[in-house]
Amino acid sequence: MKGIKKILPVILAAVLTAAALSGCSSNNGGTVNTDGSTSMADVIGALTEAFREKEPNITVNYSGTGSGSGISGVLDGTCDIGLSSRALKPEEEEKGAVAHVIALDGVAVVVNPKNTVTDLTTQQIADIFTGKITNWSELGGADAPIAVYGREDGSGTRSAFEEIVGVEGACAYTNEYGSTGDVIGNVASNENAVGYASLSAVGSSVTAVKVNGVAPSEETVKDGSYTIQRPFVMVTKKGVELSDAAQAFLDFAMSAEAAEYITAAGAVYPN
């Protein structure tokens, strides 16, 4: 995840250089400006890289400013495609925003494999993370204190998790870690721990608990029964025709061809 984020500027720079050298002479050349969610950086990076091989004359720019400003950007016409890692709000749709869901992202709640608690409700998860429930025995587990592990402020996973579970800014973390791998590794080594991580990063060292009775998997994220998930949305404006380049990029992102890159970037292909 991090690796892709790091090389993203390099990719973009390479794309820009390539475009400058080719002089945008081809008919289908052009620039696509995307703007929005930082959580989508990996997915957009992977798509951009793949798209460049297909359409070397089209430059795709990405700037990570947050979902809100991505949506307002496309409504104001300052970018071609807005990127949002949440569903559109009704008032945004009223203003003409149109959502194209390109991927889904599941956030797994993980516990130590020795933990006997493997099924939680959203409310219980919220209570654990806000510090209302502090002992596993309150959830039918062993009599042991709960260690709440999370990510540092600024992490996309953290903001997504807190937003979906409804505990924004109210979490009482025992420990904070700087990466998804850290959270998983430390949950794996502490029987008292609970944490969250992007579904794609969860392996066999930890148990991903069922949420409201549904185990997280590609299928349950896809059919919506696993609730701790969010859509990755490309936003356009109703009545505004996209440039050929932007249309080509959007079509590519929605195509079956993109599935492999979206999956590789850690998200779930929705269609």
Added chain:
Amino acid sequence: MQVFFTLCGLVAVGFVLLITVYLVISGIPAIRKIGLFDFLFGKTWAAGQDRYGILPLILTSVYGTAGAVVIGVPIGFFTAVFLAKVAPKRVADIIRPVVSLLAGIPSVVYGLVGMCVLVPALREWLRLPAGDSLLAAIIVLSVMILPSIISLSETALEAVPKEYEEASLALGATKLETYFRVSAPAAKSGIAAAVVLGIGRAIGEAMAIMMVAGNVANMPALTRSVRFLTTGISIELNYSQDGSLQRQALFSVGLVLFLFIMMINAFLNLVLKREREN
């Protein structure tokens, strides 16, 4: 030839100046926006809510360092007395290289051992949810500052003129009385320098304590997860966006840390200077 050496010297000075100027320039904007008082004495650090008070970080760094000194200095001092005065030469010759080996262990290894041994042990003994805590960080830090305290104190103790001790022994004082009443006071500025050096190492350490401290910006408490000035920077830097207030505030934290270390160094120089004058 002289030009070459001068140039090398200037490179070092140049880097110090560069870092100082860079830190000041990039550290000031956030303090201006947040307000010096709110920044230094705010009790909440929550980048998500744009609240940047670093009092928990400052207090954690101060308490952590103080704790390490409280544990590390007596052990280090007694070890130094042992090595310099009490130990048979053979034994001292074994212990001394071991101590310098301790100084050569990379801090990430201290952190690793702390994370894999100390943290789970604290979790079991104290029945904590997780063992990551200020206590764990203090223990790791106190071991880390031992080598510098031991070797500097030992050197200071060995520099005490033999005549002082012989005079004391001739007056009927026991050996122990001589070591603690005569040798130690005579070596006190060297020992003080050792302590200050230990403080400097403890307050600047990041890697080892990041692995055992838990890294939540709580107000410090022994068994709770805490965040130091150093770890505060390293844990959030990756995900803070360039140009955001969060990134600027992290530079300001760096500036505060820098000032702390500058003060400690100035104090160290003062101590050493006084020793030389004596």
